[in-house]
Amino acid sequence: MIQEYFSVQLSDSIHLGLPLADMTTVAQFERQDICIVPGVAPFWYGVVNFKGSLLWVLDTDHLFNLDAKSDRLEVQSLIQKPVAVVLSHQIEGIQKRVALVVQKLQGIVGIESNKLKSLPTSASSALQNLCTAMAEQDNQTIYILNSEVFLQQLHQQSTLTVAA
Numbered sequence: 001m002i003q004e005y006f007s008v009q010l011s012d013s014i015h016l017g018l019p020l021a022d023m024t025t026v027a028q029f030e031r032q033d034i035c036i037v038p039g040v041a042p043f044w045y046g047v048v049n050f051k052g053s054l055l056w057v058l059d060t061d062h063l064f065n066l067d068a069k070s071d072r073l074e075v076q077s078l079i080q081k082p083v084a085v086v087l088s089h090q091i092e093g094i095q096k097r098v099a100l101v102v103q104k105l106q107g108i109v110g111i112e113s114n115k116l117k118s119l120p121t122s123a124s125s126a127l128q129n130l131c132t133a134m135a136e137q138d139n140q141t142i143y144i145l146n147s148e149v150f151l152q153q154l155h156q157q158s159t160l161t162v163a164a
Contacts, residue, residue, distance in 0.1 A: 001113045007106035007142055008085055011066045014127075015142045017135070018100075020108060022147040024086045027099060029057065031081065041158045045082075045101065057084060057099045058154070064126045089147040096151040109142065111135045116144065129153065 005017030029048050034057055036046040043063040047054045060066070084099035116133040123134075123143070130150045131143040 002110040003113060004108055004110050005142070005144065006085065007109045008100070008102040009104040009106055010060050010064060010102060013141075014064060014066065015106065015140050016100075016102075016131075017109065017111065017142040017144045018085060018087055019145070019147055022087050022089045024088045024097065026083065026085055026105060028081050028083050029099075043154075044158070048099070050086075050099070055086065055097065055099050057082075058101060060100050060102060065124060087147060087151070089151050091148055091151060096155070098151065098154060109137060111137060111142070111144075119143070 004020040006020055006023040007015055007017050009015050027050065034046045034048050037044065043059050045057040045059050047056055049055075082101040083105065084101045085105070086097055086099050088095060088097035090096070115135050115137075117135065119128055119131060119134055123131075127143050130145060130153065132146045133144045135142050135144065
């Protein structure tokens, strides 16, 4: 059985497969439109007014520890108009959504269920915790994101940071 995912590139070596059913749209934001929110977890850029409601914008570099070599403020200033994929999933009757800033959009990929493999122990802890499997396709490793776990962990980590 073929499953469809929306593939995005987070870095040269990290590609995520977002379940197509949970991917709602692609958006681009002006940096000045992203409102920084004090006291929240550092993996948030902030919030934007998106189609009349607030949408949290996620710094995927920070969440997945991809910017360890560079100063986060420097990286942010380089991205003048970040591209984001809006992910949405219903959890316990509540629609959760977030905008994931990505380096590059790759498009829809179909992956056969029997081609999915377990994540290697060498994968980062963030990938291990948030992805269910991986697949090799077109000479790339695509990590399959578990939307429900991803959104729940973002909520929990954000709540713990604010409460601390």
